[in-house]
Amino acid sequence: MAHNWDFATILQNWPVLWVGIKGTVFIFVITAILGLGGGLIVGIARYSKSPFVSWPARAFVEVFRNTPVLVQIIWFYYAFPILTGIETDPFLAAVLGISLNTMAFSAEIYRAGIQSINRAQWEAGKAIGMNYNQTLRRIILPVAVKRVLPALTNRGIEVFKMSTLASVVGYVETLNQAKLISDLNFNPIESYTAVAVIFFVVLYPVVQGTYVLERMLRKGD
Amino acid sequence: MSEILRIENLHKSFGDLEVLKGIDLAVQAGETVVLLGSSGSGKSTMLRCLNFMETPTEGKIHLNGELIGTERGGRMRYREAELCALRARIGMVFQHFNLFPHMTVLENVMEGQVIVLGRGKPEAQDKAMAQLDRVGLAEKAAEYPARLSGGQKQRVAIARALAMDPEVMLFDEVTSALDPELVGEVLKTIRQLAEDGMTMLCVTHELGFAYHVANRVLFLHEGTILEQGEPQSILKAPATDRMSEFLEGHSLFKLPD
Numbered sequence: 514m515a516h517n518w519d520f521a522t523i524l525q526n527w528p529v530l531w532v533g534i535k536g537t538v539f540i541f542v543i544t545a546i547l548g549l550g551g552g553l554i555v556g557i558a559r560y561s562k563s564p565f566v567s568w569p570a571r572a573f574v575e576v577f578r579n580t581p582v583l584v585q586i587i588w589f590y591y592a593f594p595i596l597t598g599i600e601t602d603p604f605l606a607a608v609l610g611i612s613l614n615t616m617a618f619s620a621e622i623y624r625a626g627i628q629s630i631n632r633a634q635w636e637a638g639k640a641i642g643m644n645y646n647q648t649l650r651r652i653i654l655p656v657a658v659k660r661v662l663p664a665l666t667n668r669g670i671e672v673f674k675m676s677t678l679a680s681v682v683g684y685v686e687t688l689n690q691a692k693l694i695s696d697l698n699f700n701p702i703e704s705y706t707a708v709a710v711i712f713f714v715v716l717y718p719v720v721q722g723t724y725v726l727e728r729m730l731r732k733g734d
Numbered sequence: 735m736s737e738i739l740r741i742e743n744l745h746k747s748f749g750d751l752e753v754l755k756g757i758d759l760a761v762q763a764g765e766t767v768v769l770l771g772s773s774g775s776g777k778s779t780m781l782r783c784l785n786f787m788e789t790p791t792e793g794k795i796h797l798n799g800e801l802i803g804t805e806r807g808g809r810m811r812y813r814e815a816e817l818c819a820l821r822a823r824i825g826m827v828f829q830h831f832n833l834f835p836h837m838t839v840l841e842n843v844m845e846g847q848v849i850v851l852g853r854g855k856p857e858a859q860d861k862a863m864a865q866l867d868r869v870g871l872a873e874k875a876a877e878y879p880a881r882l883s884g885g886q887k888q889r890v891a892i893a894r895a896l897a898m899d900p901e902v903m904l905f906d907e908v909t910s911a912l913d914p915e916l917v918g919e920v921l922k923t924i925r926q927l928a929e930d931g932m933t934m935l936c937v938t939h940e941l942g943f944a945y946h947v948a949n950r951v952l953f954l955h956e957g958t959i960l961e962q963g964e965p966q967s968i969l970k971a972p973a974t975d976r977m978s979e980f981l982e983g984h985s986l987f988k989l990p991d
């Protein structure tokens with residue numbers, strides 16, 4: 514099963530791939546911001562003492578944590594418009610699926626971070642007259658978020674990889690463009706290998722960076 | 735002398751456990767009151783009810799003549815915003831300092847002033863530096879708490895409370911977590927506050943401090959004030975067996991003859 518590797522066609526089609534890479538980065542940035550930012554809000558709600566706040570947050574987390582992102586994206590693309598009458602497009606469906614899933618996972622990370630802070634810190638804020646929100650924002654979150662930064666970075670890496678799932682509904686990103694090149698040039702081996710290499714080249718340095726970050730945070734504690 | 739704090743019939747229960755069983759106390763401006771009592775007698779709970787870290791089950795608390803909360807249907811009701819405003823007027827210092835680890839010493843002392851009192855940064859900084867100077871730590875303003883000794887941390891915590899211009903200060907065993915050689919510097923700071931006329935309630939096991947600094951000593955036992963009086967008399971000649979036993983357990987301190 515010797516294969517004659519021929520990456521020339523890939524290089525010739527580089528502009529096609531480049532469009533896909535830009536699509537990947539774009540959806541990554543949007544879903545990372547929505548997912549990791551929204552997750553903070555859900556995580557805070559999840560921590561709330563009021564069941565009217567914590568319960569819906571918990572339900573949200575369980576629904577989106579226990580269903581596959583791929584299914585969510587397909588569901589938002591095909592089922593959601595029929596059920597609600599609201600039109601979606603590939604981008605919107607993929608953003609919803611990836612962001613909501615990321616919100617659910619990162620909410621649990623934030624909540625764990627908040628819970629890891631000594632109760633005495635809440636007391637210290639309260640004792641100088643701060644209310645719940647002031648103590649949370651000024652005293653608890655800065656330390657909690659710093660503590661879970663490595664876990665959040667890992668989530669971010671997952672989000673980057675999950676972006677390929679958007680190809681299932683035809684959103685133009687790296688994997689989708691590779692498929693296009695492969696269909697036109699009959700070179701699936703080179704095309705999909707190129708996708709894997711691109712992701713590896715981007716993520717490897719990032720992952721190495723997170724190790725450094727973890728070490729720095731451990732020292733700072 | 736004017737009355738700063740008045741407590742009437744204070745009760746506090748945690749579930750079925752009644753910890754405070756009716757405490758009455760009036761504290762005059764500038765007075766230093768020391769609370770003694772064995773572990774579990776309710777000293778911390780009493781202090782924590784005074785600034786509403788715990789909500790009393792029953793009873794009334796007056797600060798500077800104002801009743802805290804409103805009475806409705808025979809019960810006291812408290813609004814959270816009112817309690818926050820009240821806590822800003824009462825300083826509390828804890829056994830374990832509880833400084834904010836992500837802020838410098840200066841930021842620790844400015845935080846409440848800026849966020850709670852709404853002071854401008856320059857004013858808050860001036861006040862913070864003045865209070866740090868008062869506790870002898872002005873030169874540590876730029877340090878992070880992790881780099882301070884226990885005694886220094888506790889003095890920063892005192893400065894943080896003082897920067898709010900409190901009407902009363904509450905100290906809950908603030909030297910109990912310190913190495914013995916660091917206790918003195920903190921007690922000296924508190925003693926200086928007493929001499930400056932601050933109104934204070936201190937829970938402590940430092941009988942020497944009680945003897946020399948307190949205007950009044952209360953002995954708490956099973957949620958009631960069993961006896962009280964001037965330190966010179968009550969520490970030398972307690973009226974109850976309970977307090978005698980308690981004092982014998984603290985034989986480290988030799989009362990002056």
Ligand SMILES: Nc1ncnc2c1ncn2[C@@H]1O[C@H](COP(=O)(O)OP(=O)(O)O)[C@@H](O)[C@H]1O
Nearest residue numbers: 748751753771772773774775776777778779780
């Ligand atoms: N938040 C709480 N929940 C339940 N029980 C408590 C709580 N705080 C204090 N207690 C109980 O109240 C009693 C008095 O505690 P505390 O006021 O801390 O005593 P002290 O400070 O004199 O040692 C103890 O039995 C303690 O277990």
Ligand SMILES: [Mg+2]
Nearest residue numbers: 777778779907
């Ligand atoms: Mg105690």
